[in-house]
Amino acid sequence: MYYFLLSARGRALEGQVNRREWLTNMGMGLAGVSAGRQAGGGATPAAPAQPAQPPGAGATLPLVEFEPRSMLHVEETAVDKPRFPVIDVHTHLSFSRQGGMRYAAPPEELLPVMDRRGVQTMVNLTGGTGEGLAETIARYDRAHPGRFITFTEPSWGRASEPGYAAFQGDQIGAAARAGARGLKVLKTLGLYLRDGGPSGPLVAVDDKRFDPMWEACGGHGLPVAIHIADPEAFFLPTDRFNERYEELANHPDWSFSAPGFPSFRALLEACDRVFARHPKTTFIALHVGHNAENLAVVSERLERFPNMSVELGARIGELGRQPRTARRFFERWQDRILFGTDAVPHGTQTPQQIFGDELYRIYYRFLQTEDEYFDYAPAPVPPQGRWRIYGLGLPDAILRKVYSENATRVLNVRA
């Protein structure tokens, strides 16, 4: 005898038993006999009609509508304050725009959140250049000493002009004199910046024209916060095998799988050549060295480049799904990891980066507790991939370094 089960797609699968039917029959002493189909019939009374299938059975659910709630009953620790004061080395408070700077939020709006969440200092990486930089420093750093630090940026718009190399080197000195404390390199370099217009060749990350800029940063004691590649999955086709499918489907312009972009590996190798060529310049490789998915490779790079540190921004989703590997990484590199969130006030596109109380609570919970399987971003659906994270439960000695001591040293600021 054999049994039939209608699958979700309505196909009859031979040889399988409907579990609900089987358990119902067990309860009636009819184990192994499908209701109404018993061989021979005769003495056994007919089984009652089967209960209805649960709602939705037989239907498919679009992925975007799937919002499963964990049924785990495990520890949930609310961490409102960090165990030690925090320097957030990766935030975006201002943006250069044609015609002047745009500010994401005034200090008066940021400071109460910082005070509530134990954030001593925010480092605003996108401080712009020239007058815009001076204005940003006046509004934030000078108006609230010790609470804000501003980085400058390269003048990409002039990168194809003759004399750029020397000009850019000089600009770093001018920015340092204006009060900038570092240089931020966005992924403009490596993925977007082209010579001779939009169809011209991409400018390589290790192009020699930037050598005076890297050297000047070393000379003026300005660390370089560098971000030249995105998660590995962004370099693969946006298809059913891509673990960040929904994120890429929501932001098609984040994909670099099309022809014409360098490979992930080529970008990292070019970055490594820059680190090797400028050993007196300190580099903060943002987003866990661009490769939080592969901590073995990041470790190897940290070993090769004593002038390299890493930062955590927007990557606790990666670190927290490999908590044992991540914990070993923190133990080994506890002097080279800087706390950062990539926070943007009023950001809406990326829930994992929206500046606010919740963002910091999640980071502290991740670093300080051993809580299990919780959201890495304040969002109904995990925005960077459908998984949850596990806390690292780091000891005080490591927390103190990661929260501020390493940043104090790398940024050359007094605690």
Ligand SMILES: [Zn+2]
């Ligand atoms: Zn950023």
